Amino acid sequence: MTEDIIAALKENVIQGRMTQDDEGIDESLTGPGVLELTQAALDNNIPADEIITNGITAGMEIVGERFNAKEYFIPDMLASAEAVSAAMDILKPHLEASNIETKGTFAIVTVRGDIHDIGKNIVAILLKGSGYEVTDLGIDVPTEKIVEYVRENNPDYLGLSALLTTTMLAMGDIIEALKAAGLRNKVKVLVGGAAVSGEYAREIGADAYCVDGFDAVRVLNTFQETKS
Amino acid sequence: MPREGILIDNPYERMTGEQIERVHRASMEILVDPGLTCFNQKAADIFAAAGADVTSVESDDHPTWLIKIPEKLVLDALESVPKTVKLGARNPANALVMHGEEPRVYFISGSETNIWLDVDFQTYTRKSDPGIEIQVPEFIPRRGTVADLCKSAHVCEHLETLDGYIRTVNIQDKDITEDNKDVNKFFASLNNTTKHVMAGLTSLNQLDNVVNMAKLIAGGEEQLKENPIISFITCLVKSPLQFVNDTTETFIEICKRGLPIVVSSSPQAGSTAPIKEAGIIAQINAEVLAGITLGQLVNRGTPVIYGSVPVRARMDTLADSYGAVETSQYNIDCVQMARFYKIPNYSTSGVCDSKTPGQQTSIERLFSDILVTLSGPQFLHCAYGLLDCNSVFSLLQAVLDDAHFQMIKFFLRKPRIDEVEITDTLKQIRAVVQTPQKLYIKYIRKVMRTGELSPSYPFEGDGETDNVFALAYEKMNELLTKPVEHIDQATTSRIFNEIPGLLPRLNRKSERIPRSLLRGTSMYMKKGNIND
Numbered sequence: 001m002t003e004d005i006i007a008a009l010k011e012n013v014i015q016g017r018m019t020q021d022d023e024g025i026d027e028s029l030t031g032p033g034v035l036e037l038t039q040a041a042l043d044n045n046i047p048a049d050e051i052i053t054n055g056i057t058a059g060m061e062i063v064g065e066r067f068n069a070k071e072y073f074i075p076d077m078l079a080s081a082e083a084v085s086a087a088m089d090i091l092k093p094h095l096e097a098s099n100i101e102t103k104g105t106f107a108i109v110t111v112r113g114d115i116h117d118i119g120k121n122i123v124a125i126l127l128k129g130s131g132y133e134v135t136d137l138g139i140d141v142p143t144e145k146i147v148e149y150v151r152e153n154n155p156d157y158l159g160l161s162a163l164l165t166t167t168m169l170a171m172g173d174i175i176e177a178l179k180a181a182g183l184r185n186k187v188k189v190l191v192g193g194a195a196v197s198g199e200y201a202r203e204i205g206a207d208a209y210c211v212d213g214f215d216a217v218r219v220l221n222t223f224q225e226t227k228s
Numbered sequence: 229m230p231r232e233g234i235l236i237d238n239p240y241e242r243m244t245g246e247q248i249e250r251v252h253r254a255s256m257e258i259l260v261d262p263g264l265t266c267f268n269q270k271a272a273d274i275f276a277a278a279g280a281d282v283t284s285v286e287s288d289d290h291p292t293w294l295i296k297i298p299e300k301l302v303l304d305a306l307e308s309v310p311k312t313v314k315l316g317a318r319n320p321a322n323a324l325v326m327h328g329e330e331p332r333v334y335f336i337s338g339s340e341t342n343i344w345l346d347v348d349f350q351t352y353t354r355k356s357d358p359g360i361e362i363q364v365p366e367f368i369p370r371r372g373t374v375a376d377l378c379k380s381a382h383v384c385e386h387l388e389t390l391d392g393y394i395r396t397v398n399i400q401d402k403d404i405t406e407d408n409k410d411v412n413k414f415f416a417s418l419n420n421t422t423k424h425v426m427a428g429l430t431s432l433n434q435l436d437n438v439v440n441m442a443k444l445i446a447g448g449e450e451q452l453k454e455n456p457i458i459s460f461i462t463c464l465v466k467s468p469l470q471f472v473n474d475t476t477e478t479f480i481e482i483c484k485r486g487l488p489i490v491v492s493s494s495p496q497a498g499s500t501a502p503i504k505e506a507g508i509i510a511q512i513n514a515e516v517l518a519g520i521t522l523g524q525l526v527n528r529g530t531p532v533i534y535g536s537v538p539v540r541a542r543m544d545t546l547a548d549s550y551g552a553v554e555t556s557q558y559n560i561d562c563v564q565m566a567r568f569y570k571i572p573n574y575s576t577s578g579v580c581d582s583k584t585p586g587q588q589t590s591i592e593r594l595f596s597d598i599l600v601t602l603s604g605p606q607f608l609h610c611a612y613g614l615l616d617c618n619s620v621f622s623l624l625q626a627v628l629d630d631a632h633f634q635m636i637k638f639f640l641r642k643p644r645i646d647e648v649e650i651t652d653t654l655k656q657i658r659a660v661v662q663t664p665q666k667l668y669i670k671y672i673r674k675v676m677r678t679g680e681l682s683p684s685y686p687f688e689g690d691g692e693t694d695n696v697f698a699l700a701y702e703k704m705n706e707l708l709t710k711p712v713e714h715i716d717q718a719t720t721s722r723i724f725n726e727i728p729g730l731l732p733r734l735n736r737k738s739e740r741i742p743r744s745l746l747r748g749t750s751m752y753m754k755k756g757n758i759n760d
Contacts, residue, residue: 016670023674075672082670121665136664 002046006055009037013059014066016079018086025076034083038090048094052131056084060129077214078122081129088128102133103224108159109137109146111174114167119193119213123159126213132157132220143170147177150187157220160206162193171196172204188223190216230314230323231334231391234640239331239567239604242560248568251561254510255517256299263296264469264518268476271295274525290473295518302517305524311570313488313531315392315607316455318445319422319713323455324392324607326533326572331604335633337384337612337626338394339461340428344372345584345615345622347701365697367584369620372397374404374416374731379708380613381420383623386707389633390612392424393417394461396621401731408729410434411441414458415723415730418445419715426459426490432478434729439485441727444719452487459488461535461574464522465515467495471522479519483526490574490607491519492535496548497558499541505554509561512538516562520571533607535574536562542581548617550579551592559596560603567604575605578629583616585625585697594632601636624697627704631686638682 008031015024017033032040034056041051063080066072095102106127110120117139128134137149150158162168171191178184191201192210201209208223210216243251265285266272272293276282281296315324324334346368354360380396395417404412409430417425418441429435438458446452464479466472482489493515495501501508516534523532538558542549549555559575566573577600580592597610610633611618613626660668675681686703689695714736715723724735 016673018670022670025673025677073676075669075676078667079670079673082665118667121667122669125665 001044002041005037005041005044005046006051008032009034009041009051009055010059010062012037013056013080013084014062016063016076016083018079018083022079022083034087035090038087042090042094048091048098049100051087051091052100056087057131060084078125081125083129085125085128085134088131088133092133103131104133104156104220105135105153106132106157106159106220107135107137107149107153107155108161109141110139110161111167111170112140112142113170114162114164115139116163116193117161119163120159120161123161123192123210123213123216126217127220130217130221143174143177146174147181147183150178150183151181155187157223158187158189159210159216160189160191162191162195165195168193168195168200171200171206175205190219192216229321230325231321233324233332233334233391233606234601234637236331236333236602236604236640237642239563240560240599240602241564242557242603243564248564251506251509251513251565252568254506255514256302258469258510258514259297259302259518260299261296262469263294264465264471264515266293266295266471266476267291267473268471268480269293270480271471271476271522274480274522275301278525295471297518297521301525302521305517305521306569306571308524308528309520309569309571310529310531313533313572314456315424315426315459315488316446316452316457317392317422317424318418318457318715320455322391322423324424326606328570328572328606329567330606331567332606333601333604333608334391334606335389335612336392336394336426336607336609337380337390337396338426338609339611339614339618340395340398341614341619341621342372342398342400343369343616343620344376344397345369345620345624347585347622347624347697349698349701363698365585365624365701367622371400372621373401374399374412374734377413377416378420378734380621380623380626381417382712383626383704383707384612385421385423385712386710387612387626387630389630389637390423392426392607393421394426394609396613396626403731406431407434408731411437411727411729412731412734414438414441415727415734418442418457419720419734419736420712422713424459425457426461428461428463429478429482432474432481435478435481435485437727437729439487441723442487444723444726445715456487456531459490459533461490461492462519463492463494464519465491465493467493467500467515468511469515469518471518476522479523480526483523483530483532486527486530488531488533489523490533490535491516491523492537492574493519494537494539497538497540497554498543499546501538503541505557505561508538508558509565512536512558512562513565517569532571533574534562534566534569534571536566537574537576537609538562539576549581550576550596550617551581551588553595556596556599559600559605563600563603563605572606574607574609575600575603576609576611577601578610578612579614579618581617583620585615585622585628589615589625590628590632593629597629597632598636601640624700624704627700627707628687628696631700635682 012034017024019033124134160171188207190208191206198209208219275295283294285292311328313326317323348366349363442458443452460482462475462479464476497503497508501511539548540552540554577596578593582588612629613621687696687699
């Protein structure tokens with residue numbers, strides 16, 4: 001029974017079926033999706049770490065392989081990541097209860113004056129699907145609110161997103177405000193968005209520039225490896 | 229089931245109904261005054277017997293007649309000319325059925341060029357940084373051969389968008405003569421593609437050999453009539469308004485045999501036709517109608533196609549300018565005229581002025597390909613691979629052109645906006661706006677795999693690198709390794725026993741592609757030194 005649920009969970013992660021109503025790539029695959037199977041696993045007392053390791057992570061590894069082999073495209077990757085992200089929400093209390101740590105905490109925000117959030121949302125899905133605990137602070141967020149959040153929640157990483165050349169200037173202000181509040185060394189700041197570049201990231205003193213969501217996963221994984 | 233082609237629901241039209249009527253009236257007047265000069269006695273006799281005003285003209289070198297064709301003769305011909313023409317194919321699923329009133333477009337290769345353009349890739353190293361290398365294509369022109377024709381038909385067989393084959397290159401091997409060219413060019417084409425094959429005839433005395441070969445392949449005389457796997461194209465009228473002796477003779481003989489034939493005229497606005505649109509269209513229409521009338525007088529009901537290849541002159545050289553915007557305008561006008569008479573139309577697009585594959589080529593070709601396609605000609609000679617105003621053929625360019633036509637065909641798909649689509653979409657919208665991310669991305673997945681999304685440009689390089697030519701070259705070689713369904717060995721043996729003049733090296737005993745077909749020869753030639 002345990003093996004069946006975990007195998008079905010893995011397959012549904014690969015297929016990117018969040019719920020039983022979703023269609024995967026293989027149209028013949030029906031029945032419970034990732035959410036229902038995660039709940040079923042918990043109901044059957046399967047430990048959360050086993051659900052993650054043998055079901056979710058094992059499924060995502062195959063998704064990654066297929067993406068690299070150009071069998072999967074970004075929508076496939078996102079569908080799987082979104083399903084995993086939803087499963088992690090169900091699993092979160094069980095992880096805390098079992099003292100299982102996530103890969104890291106990541107807060108993401110679209111800076112003041114900017115309401116564009118497609119890129120931010122995709123980054124959030126991919127990071128969450130990769131095992132990070134993600135908090136989305138929303139769009140057009142004032143600098144003071146961001147500093148306050150960092151002070152109170154102490155995230156490992158802070159992601160700043162901006163689409164426009166005018167609004168990206170707020171990124172520099174945020175870094176300066178973090179310095180002024182004595183928080184700059186406590187959080188790694190990653191920047192991204194259509195107008196942003198590696199050069200700009202260096203100029204304002206960010207820790208990294210991420211080209212896209214996949215790059216954000218790579219960058220964070222590198223930081224994690226360095227940390228460990 | 230014949231090939232589907234692309235049905236243009238609302239064809240683009242330049243001329244109003246009134247303007248079409250004016251052109252028609254002007255053409256009728258031209259056919260009477262000044263009429264046509266004729267250098268072929270049979271045609272003069274046929275017109276005279278049918279009631280046209282035919283007078284002998286004094287000439288020092290050629291017997292010449294002046295033919296004035298009364299409107300009644302033309303209207304009778306327009307009455308009897310078939311409104312539907314079928315072009316058959318070795319594989320019946322590749323047949324083309326063209327209705328004069330229906331703007332269903334078929335994309336066709338062609339036409340015969342003297343020069344074959346090989347491509348080779350040279351590696352260049354950056355002087356200031358020897359670590360950086362780039363590959364640059366080098367295009368090498370040379371004389372076309374039978375092997376090239378086989379290779380081109382082979383690749384065209386596998387080009388998805390290409391519906392029919394007009395031979396792309398003039399065969400100029402040392403053992404090809406006036407007397408064996410026709411049988412060899414038709415056999416080389418037919419043996420390497422199962423699509424329809426159209427060509428001009430070099431020598432009238434080869435006509436029956438070619439027709440007999442087609443009968444053997446089709447399975448007999450009746451079968452060839454039912455499934456005409458070959459057709460012909462003739463320029464019997466040379467602009468302005470002259471029936472040429474030899475091609476008119478050829479035209480008459482082909483009409484007698486009842487195989488489909490294109491009555492083609494190719495006036496050049498500025499030199500052999502008036503530079504103004506009204507003038508060139510009235511003239512070419514008169515020229516084509518004169519040919520169609522002759523065809524119906526020879527053999528009432530013989531299938532003909534309204535062939536229009538109008539082109540504007542280049543102002544710097546007075547050569548044909550297929551890349552000129554007006555050339556597309558003229559072609560679209562002719563599509564409208566043919567549709568007015570309900571006769572299937574042979575039109576031209578895609579021929580460009582540029583001499584090698586590159587940016588100018590793509591701009592010129594795509595411009596005319598899109599516009600002329602939208603006007604709805606049935607038989608669009610869109611000239612896969614043709615360069616330099618019809619004088620150079622590049623197989624690499626043909627592969628690139630196939631990608632263009634895939635885009636055009638995709639664009640012309642009908643919109644899917646119906647009750648089911650709207651209901652599904654509303655459901656999707658309502659579901660997505662309730663999610664935190666508000667993204668429709670997961671709904672792409674199914675559409676992505678059902679072919680409903682247009683594919684990426686197939687020759688896109690990584691990052692900023694332009695690999696278009698290298699990738700298209702890879703594709704070309706991949707297509708050359710794909711097998712082709714050749715004519716079966718028993719039929720091939722009969723053809724080689726019964727049809728004189730075939731080159732023994734074309735009698736392939738196996739499916740293996742000879743090495744000679746996979747590489748170019750080393751004979752380089754300058755364009756302009758070759759006479760057909």
